[in-house]
Amino acid sequence: MTIIFDGRGFARRKNEETRRRVAGLLEKGVKPTLASIFSPKDKGSSLYTKIKGEAAQALGIQFRAKEIKDTGDLSVIISEIEKLNNDARVHGILVQKPSGESDFSKEDWSRIISTLSPKKDVDGLTPENLGLIDLGTPRFFPATVASVLAILKESRVAIRGKNVVIVGVSEILGKPLAAELTEERATVTAAHRGTRDLAGVLKGADILVSATGTPNLIKGDMVKPGAIVVDVGSPQGDVVFSEVKDIASFITPVPGGVGPVTVSCLLENTVKAAEEQ
Numbered sequence: 001m002t003i004i005f006d007g008r009g010f011a012r013r014k015n016e017e018t019r020r021r022v023a024g025l026l027e028k029g030v031k032p033t034l035a036s037i038f039s040p041k042d043k044g045s046s047l048y049t050k051i052k053g054e055a056a057q058a059l060g061i062q063f064r065a066k067e068i069k070d071t072g073d074l075s076v077i078i079s080e081i082e083k084l085n086n087d088a089r090v091h092g093i094l095v096q097k098p099s100g101e102s103d104f105s106k107e108d109w110s111r112i113i114s115t116l117s118p119k120k121d122v123d124g125l126t127p128e129n130l131g132l133i134d135l136g137t138p139r140f141f142p143a144t145v146a147s148v149l150a151i152l153k154e155s156r157v158a159i160r161g162k163n164v165v166i167v168g169v170s171e172i173l174g175k176p177l178a179a180e181l182t183e184e185r186a187t188v189t190a191a192h193r194g195t196r197d198l199a200g201v202l203k204g205a206d207i208l209v210s211a212t213g214t215p216n217l218i219k220g221d222m223v224k225p226g227a228i229v230v231d232v233g234s235p236q237g238d239v240v241f242s243e244v245k246d247i248a249s250f251i252t253p254v255p256g257g258v259g260p261v262t263v264s265c266l267l268e269n270t271v272k273a274a275e276e277q
Contacts, residue, residue: 002245003155005252010154011260014268015059021271022060032274033062034122034267035084037077038096040067045096052094055263061270064090074108078115085117091277092122092270119277122269125172133176136183140272142172146265147258148209148230149180155250157207157228160185165205167191167198168212173232177209193217210238223247232258 025032034056038049053063066084068077077095084093093116097109104112113121118128124140132139141149152159164186168174178188191201193212199222202208210218211232220243223229229248231239237254245251252258 002248003250005257007257007260011264014264018268018271019059025274031062032271033090034092034270035064035090036094036096037066039098042098045098049096056267077112081115091274093120122273134179140269143262143266144173145177147261155228162186162206163204164188164207165191165202167210173211212238216240220244220247
C-alpha cells in the first residue's frame, strides 16, 4: 500500500522541536530573528514573505520584512543586506526572489546572494555554503534540499546503494541534493526535461526527486514499481499523482507535501544560526 506523505503534519512535528529550541534561546536572552527582503510589487514574493513571517512568529522567531520598491536599483538591495549583515540582532537573512519576470539578471542575482553573510544565509545559497555541501561539511542546506532530505529520512528508505534520479539541475536544489546523496553513497543521476529517453532513466530509479516546474511531466508508466517519489514541483506537481500513487511505495502530494516542510526547515536553519552566532 502506498504511503502518501502528510507534509503539513510532519511540519507541525518538526516545528514543535524548533519551538523548544527557540524557548531555550529566549531563556538565554537571545531573540532569534529572521529578516526578509522582498519586492511588494511582486505578488508571489509578497505572499511567500507573508507565509514565512507568520510561520516564524508562530514559533517565537522575530520576523522583519523589508520592502524594496525599486528592485532595479541593485545598490539599494546590496546596502540593505550589508546593514543586516552588520546587525547582531539579526540571525538569518532571506532575499525573496520575484516569482515572475525578475528584474535581476543571473549576474545581478549572484552578486546579491554573494553579499549575504554565509553565517546568516539560512537558505544556504551563498557560494561558500553551497561549496561546503560539495565538500561534505554543510553549514546550511538550502531549505528545499533540507526538506527533501528530511522527507527521505521519514520514508525510512536506506539511501546507501540506491539508484537516485533527480530531475532538475538547479543550483539551489538539484546540484546540492545530488552532492549530499552522493555523500550518503547513493548512485545519483542528474536528469532534466531534455534528457534523452527520460522515461527509461526514470524507470531505473529507486528514489525519484523531480523539481522542473513542468506540470504532469512524469507519468505512471515512467516510474519503477515501489519507488520513493518526491515531487518538488510548484504550484502544480511535476508528477501525475493520480497515476503514480498506485505505483510508488511512498509519494509526496502537491500541495501539502514538500512545501510545508521547506518552511519548517528554513526556520530550523534560522534557529541554528542564532545558536551558533
